[in-house]
Amino acid sequence: MGNSPISLSIEQIRKELPATWEIATGDIVPRIVRVYDLSQYLDGIKIIKALANLANEMDHHPEIFFSYRSVRVELYTHTLKGLSSFDLQFAISAENLLNNF
Secondary structure: OOOOEEEEOOHHHHHHHOOOEEOOOOOOOEEEEEEEOOOOOHHHHHHHHHHHEEEHHHOOOOOOEEOOEEEEEEEEEEOOOEEEEHHHHHHHHHHOOOOOO
16 A cells, blocks of 8 residues: 555544444454355355455455355554554455455
């Protein structure tokens, strides 16, 4: 992304966050979370590959958890210990890229 992340409040994130994503506040650091439910195991591999390519392009790397029927993506900005413009942009870009899943 090149620039420095801009810290955003939960309220600011909610205004633009795609409906399929949620904000998890149970941890010390809030996160943006999306779970992709899968009908086939290999769909998860496709999603992870697409997200990994996006992460490299944006230079912003989510935590990705993979199980047999789901992929869970968690975003927050480690350097800010909170949510930022980078997290929101990644969620929007991922949603546009993977809107078929």
